[in-house]
Amino acid sequence: MTRERPPHDRRAAAEAFLGAPRFAHALVTVSIAVSILATAIHSTIGWAGLIGVVAGIVVLAGLSLFARRDLIDWQGLLPISLMVFIGWATLSVFWSQYQWATLGGIAYLMAFSAIGLYIALVRDTIQIVRAFGDVLRFVLVVSISLEIFSGLLIDAPIAFLGIQGHLADGGPIQGLLGTRNQLGTVALIAAVTFGTELRTRSIRPELAIGSLLLATVTMIFTGSPLIGGVIVVLAGAIAALYALRRVKPAWRTFAQLSLLALVAIAALIAWAFRARIISLSNAGGELDYRLTLWRQMLVLIGFNPLEGWGWVGHWRSEISPFQAFAVAERVPVSGLNAYLDVWFQLGLVGAVIFVGMVGLTFVRSWLLAGQRRSVVFAWPALVLVVLLTSALFESSMLVEYGWLTFVVCCVKAARELSWRRAFTVPPLPDLQRD
Template identity: 50%
Template sequence: MTRVPQHPVAVGVLEFFGSTRFARVLTLAILGTAFLSFPLRSMIGWPGLIAIVSALVVFAGLSFVGRWHDLDWHGLLPISLLVFVGWCAVTLLWSSYLPSTLNGLLYQLAYAFLGVYIAVVRDLIQVVRALGDVLRVVLTASLAVEILAGLLLDTTVPFLNVTGGIASGGPVQGILGTRNMLGFVAMLALVTFAIELATRSIRRGIGIYSAAIAVIAVVLSGSPVTLGVAVVTGVATVILLALRRAASETRRGWHFVLLAVSLLGLIVGYLARGSILALLSERREFTYRLEIWRELWRLIDLNALEGWGWTGFWRSNVSPFFALDVIGNRSHTSALNAFVDVYFQTGLVGFVIFVGFVALAFGRAWVLAAARKSIVFLWTALVIVVLVSTSMAESAVLVEYGWLLLVICSVKAARDLSWRGRLRRADEPVAPVPVNS
């Protein structure tokens, strides 16, 4: 057992870092840094952003120490998460761009640690409220910048990639770099704001304003990817609400029916992949992606089992990434598909582990959302739906706020449904859950 220092100053410091107020502020800082990572990189560069993330990791570590005896550590981390991160670390052994792999791994571990911190020290509704506050600021700032650049000044903001397209009805990028990322964040915001309204955790006026700016951001982004994600999320929401109304004795059967239908859909989609790709190739948005995926598949075949080595964000100054910049004559930071990206960087082994990790997180979150009485459990399942469906056309789930949310959701779902929870001794008291917001 960790010995708590008895020196008054040390005790006071630990009480400060272990306080509920500090945890609340630190959670907002972590989420804010993650979602504002693009403008932060644009203004202060990678060194400044890494310094901020490093400081947050240190503060989270001190907060953990201050709360050490108040937390329940049984089944804290999903084993699938540990295995995936562990395999990414193993790729250091054969990576041909070792410094980039090491940097990418440390960045991934930092956000994983911060995600675990938020999931452990904050209740689910507290996470939703904190994320809602951050996303309100992000979307408001995005629309404000677009209005300023496109309507008031009629100019562009190159360092934020803002093109001022709001005057013509879009597409707009806000402060998130691309229209797809603006649409992605707006979808996450819609889910979060809806849960806030359903749980009455915010005033109705704020909730209506929040939903309005999220819808406006989705529309102005003009992202076909976001349109598809919205359809998938809407269908998932309807199904979950129907399952919550179903009798508990029939709900298990419906889960198996949905699983069978989903597997059948995947099989049909695989068999009809040629026709689907031909249809998508008619759109410029997807033609560009198909070119990248075809080239990546050629590279994957060279290191199919173990992958080329983890990086997270692509490094355009090392091989083979710089060779891919000839596609579209622009620099690329990802494969524009999280699953292809994982296959390319970590091989078939990493791909299988990652799919298993995501499937377990989604399955647990889905069961909780359908069975638990509180509507707040819908948030975890629907956020994973948004993350996974967006992953078909973007790799955001592998880095920064996408990765942070995936870790938070997986830890929250695992702590409620993990088999290791049954190993807790019957006579061992369960640590109290913080209730202050």
């Protein structure tokens, strides 16, 4: 007979397993995959199955953090702006007219916040980029494979996944993300990730180039004119960041201010030609639909302008006031604009907190990208460009993969450029010329 191991030996073995780098790598990869594939998981096994998977990840992440407690710097654990936003969303349960839905939405928000925090704490930036890269390659390959199967082999839609089977007609395709805009956004984040992997030489060049081609082909077949606008903004950000990283430290402040002035001028020009831009972006009446939805939201915002109706995350068409938007054939599951959606759910106070939070996160990430020598620090800034720009016509930034990715970037940026760490951490060295 084998002697039973003492309890303290079993605990030590469990902590060694949960605190192992390989376990952290596996859990981070699974967490990212679940956040990106949440729509497909929900469509396959329902809300109960998805919530069960997310809850299991949160529990494992908590146990892993406990096992690694001596290896983690707990100072300034969470950005204050992020805590304030989550706190205000939590307080909205007191004035929400659908408290049970608000409680569920807050729990869902906190779950992905906790997972994002775990990822930011246990993995370096390059490790996070690699994990995102592996997951995004899988998602895009499977999405294209399913589109080929649906559009070319059986010539029929895969209804439960939202795949319409239009590949033979040149698109649009939806893949595992449910809509073409969501797939296009994920493909654009993938392009940024694959480009970072190529520049950092973290994977074989041929794999990185092939992945970039895959992301490009996916974006083309989504046929999303809205994604086209994000690509223009992203290209401008890449060019600006490339130039800033080669400016001498003494001139960098002047260069940043000049860039800010150019962005303001570009915004004014875009506003002056807004009618033309709207007409170019209104393929298939997409923008008309959004404008109609936003007008309805503004009317309802007027009833609770400061505090909002209460946080819910994903819209629930069976409860008021979301029932007012479910009268048409197309039932919206979000406000299709993250900023307006936050205003609608959390009022003007919540919108101001949200804009301040995302603005502070982007500024920190942008400064890090310009100061740090390694090109990997450009990844959070460029991913935020995609998220914040696409948030003008989608609300995906508020839930699941969008929120998790934002939390990762927010925590990473805050821990590198936090006033709470300024007394213990020396200032960042200036970027040297390569």
